[in-house]
Amino acid sequence: MKATPLLLACTLAACATPPAPTDAEVLALHRRVLTLDTHKDIDPKLAPASLPADPATAAEFRRRFDPSLRGAQQVDFPKMREGGYDAAFFIVYTDQRRLDAGGYARALAEANQKFDAIHRMVQKHGDEIGLALSPDDVERLHGAGKLVACIGIENGYPMGLDPANIAAFHARGARYMSLAHNGHNQLGDSHTPAAPQHGGLSELGRRAIAEMNRLGIMVDVSHASRDTMLQAVAASTAPVIASxxxxxxVNDHSRNLDDDQLRAIAERGGVVQCVALAEFVKSDAERSRALAAWRDQCGIGPQHQDTELDEAESDRRYQRFRDGLLALDQRFPRASVRDFVDHIDHVVRVAGIDHVCIGSDFDGGGGIDGWNDASTTANVTRELVRRGYDEAQIRQIWGGNLLRVWRQVEAVAARGGR
Ligand SMILES: [Zn+2]
Known part of the structure; x- marks a missing residue:
C-alpha cells in the first residue's frame, strides 16, 4: 500500500525521535536525582534504646523497629539504599481523640515519643542518616552521601489550645504540620465526617497558621476539609503543601484534591505531594468494604476510636491488621505505579510542573503494586521517564519543588511571618 504524505511525515518524525533510554540509563538518572518522600510514618519504638532480654523477642523487636536492618518496615536504611530513596519526612502522627485537656495531654505525650524516636534514630545511626532542619541541610547531607530524615507533624491536635506549643515542635525539628487528621479538631474541620463543625478553620486554627508562618513551619492541608484547606491557603502568608x-x-476520594484546590495551592506557589496509598490512588468499592471489615475485626475501626487501649493491646491489634493485609491484596489487587503516575500527570496538567511532588505514606497505610517499599523507588522514575518527563522535571517531582517551597517558607519566617 502506498503511504499517504501524512503517514510519511509521521514516519519521518518517529525517525527523528531519540531512542528510548535503556534501563541502565534510567537507573543512572534515578541515582543522580535527590529523591525526597514527604510522608513516611513511624512507630514510637523506632530505633529502640534497649532490646528485650529474651533473644527471640529481641530479634523480632529488631525486625520491626531497627532501621539499620532490612526488616518489616517499608522504609529502612538497606531498602532506602537499594531503591535510591534518599530523604524522607519522618512523621510525628497522633490520631484524633477527644477535644479535652486529657486528650490533648495524651496526644502531646505521644507526639513527644515520636520526636524522641526520630532523634534517637539519627543519634544512634549518625554515620548512616542525618536530621535536616533546612533545605540546605537536606542537600548538604545528601551531598555527603548520607540518608536524610526531616520531621513533619501529622495532625495539629497535640498542640492543644496553646499555639506556643508550635515553637516547641519547631525546636524539636518539625518543619511541617498538618492542621487535621481524620475527624474535626480544635484547629478546623477534617475531610471526614462530611458535616462541618467550624465551617473550615477555627479561630485557633488561624492563630496556629500565623505561628507556623512566623516560625518557618510549612502548613500542610492534607486531611483537611475542602473549606479548611481553601481558607488555610488564603490565611497563610507562605505557600502551603499537601503532604x-x-x-x-482521577479518583473521587475525600482525601484527594479537586482541580480548584490544586489551582489554589499552585497560585500561591505551593506544592501537592501525590500519595501512594492504594485506596486514594484508585478506589475499589469491594476492596474498601473488605478493608473496613478487617479493620473492625481487628478492633481498630472508627467505632473503636474512643476505646482506651494499653500500648501492648494496641500494638497487637495493629500488627494483626498489617499481617492480614497481604491476603487482602491477593484477593483485591491494588493500584499500580501507572495509576499513581496518572495523579502526577493530572496535577501537572492542572497546576503545572512546579507544583507536584511525592508522599508515599509508607508505614502508615501507603504502598501500591510496584512501589510497596523504599527498595522499589526506581519504578516511579521508570514510569515518569516512560511518560516523557525529562531529568530536570523528574528532579522537581522528586523533591525539588518541595525544597523550593520550604525555602520560601523560611524567607517568610525571616520577615517575621509576613
Ligand atoms: Zn495521613
Whole structure:
C-alpha cells in the first residue's frame, strides 16, 4: 500500500525521535536525582534504646523497629539504599481523640515519643542518616552521601489550645504540620465526617497558621476539609503543601484534591505531594468494604476510636491488621505505579510542573503494586521517564519543588511571618 504524505511525515518524525533510554540509563538518572518522600510514618519504638532480654523477642523487636536492618518496615536504611530513596519526612502522627485537656495531654505525650524516636534514630545511626532542619541541610547531607530524615507533624491536635506549643515542635525539628487528621479538631474541620463543625478553620486554627508562618513551619492541608484547606491557603502568608493527597479528578476520594484546590495551592506557589496509598490512588468499592471489615475485626475501626487501649493491646491489634493485609491484596489487587503516575500527570496538567511532588505514606497505610517499599523507588522514575518527563522535571517531582517551597517558607519566617 502506498503511504499517504501524512503517514510519511509521521514516519519521518518517529525517525527523528531519540531512542528510548535503556534501563541502565534510567537507573543512572534515578541515582543522580535527590529523591525526597514527604510522608513516611513511624512507630514510637523506632530505633529502640534497649532490646528485650529474651533473644527471640529481641530479634523480632529488631525486625520491626531497627532501621539499620532490612526488616518489616517499608522504609529502612538497606531498602532506602537499594531503591535510591534518599530523604524522607519522618512523621510525628497522633490520631484524633477527644477535644479535652486529657486528650490533648495524651496526644502531646505521644507526639513527644515520636520526636524522641526520630532523634534517637539519627543519634544512634549518625554515620548512616542525618536530621535536616533546612533545605540546605537536606542537600548538604545528601551531598555527603548520607540518608536524610526531616520531621513533619501529622495532625495539629497535640498542640492543644496553646499555639506556643508550635515553637516547641519547631525546636524539636518539625518543619511541617498538618492542621487535621481524620475527624474535626480544635484547629478546623477534617475531610471526614462530611458535616462541618467550624465551617473550615477555627479561630485557633488561624492563630496556629500565623505561628507556623512566623516560625518557618510549612502548613500542610492534607486531611483537611475542602473549606479548611481553601481558607488555610488564603490565611497563610507562605505557600502551603499537601503532604500526601492525590487528584480527585482521577479518583473521587475525600482525601484527594479537586482541580480548584490544586489551582489554589499552585497560585500561591505551593506544592501537592501525590500519595501512594492504594485506596486514594484508585478506589475499589469491594476492596474498601473488605478493608473496613478487617479493620473492625481487628478492633481498630472508627467505632473503636474512643476505646482506651494499653500500648501492648494496641500494638497487637495493629500488627494483626498489617499481617492480614497481604491476603487482602491477593484477593483485591491494588493500584499500580501507572495509576499513581496518572495523579502526577493530572496535577501537572492542572497546576503545572512546579507544583507536584511525592508522599508515599509508607508505614502508615501507603504502598501500591510496584512501589510497596523504599527498595522499589526506581519504578516511579521508570514510569515518569516512560511518560516523557525529562531529568530536570523528574528532579522537581522528586523533591525539588518541595525544597523550593520550604525555602520560601523560611524567607517568610525571616520577615517575621509576613
Ligand atoms: Zn495521613
Amino acid at each position: 500526601h493527597s492525590g487528584a480527585r479528578a
